[in-house]
């Protein structure tokens with residue numbers, strides 16, 4: 118079946134794991150104490166606070182310690198991901214953060230769009246964080262090339278096949294007409310189970326694949342020629 122839609126992971130696929138772990142995560146943790154002090158009781162912050170477990174959401178010190186622990190463990194809990202998106206906003210809008218997108222990404226987005234394909238994002242980062250990242254990249258604002266955004270809150274965990282079924286239905290394109298690109302083999306496996314074609318992206322700094330994984334999955338080093 119012809120490809121009608123491309124589904125893209127972010128970390129390890131369109132930008133490096135190092136950017137997320139060495140720039141974004143530390144930025145959020147540095148901004149966290151003053152953000153909590155200034156916004157703890159503000160109405161806008163309450164949905165973010167209430168997303169945290171009851172044991173920590175009523176105590177600033179406990180909540181801060183919990184965020185640090187989840188970040189250290191690279192947990193994908195929605196409460197953390199939503200809060201990170203909020204904390205990164207100032208960084209992106211002031212120009213302190215720019216997402217270093219791989220050089221093959223913009224040409225691929227232009228090519229896929231010219232071919233009439235939908236390009237859709239699916240990341241563990243919150244949709245707000247995804248939009249910020251693609252708006253402020255080293256290749257400029259990439260959002261005009263993107264059709265939709267999904268995260269685990271809207272569509273379920275990235276390692277479950279049902280999440281890919283949900284995304285396909287939400288976008289009105291049957292799974293067989295998608296190609297999913299991700300650095301995570303478990304995500305590629307889940308998308309394949311749902312009926313999508315799925316390819317592992319190996320960028321510098323990504324986990325090395327085993328021989329068995331290389332034999333089992335399609336693997337690319339980037340988007341040139343795709």
Ligand SMILES: CSCCC(=O)C(=O)COP(=O)(O)O
Pocket residue numbers: 126127128129137141193201239240241242243246247250275
């Ligand atoms: C778009 S937010 C920054 C990345 C992030 O926090 C994250 O967890 C990325 O996970 P992915 O599913 O894109 O590998």
Ligand SMILES: [Mg+2]
Pocket residue numbers: 126127128129130299300301
């Ligand atoms: Mg990834």
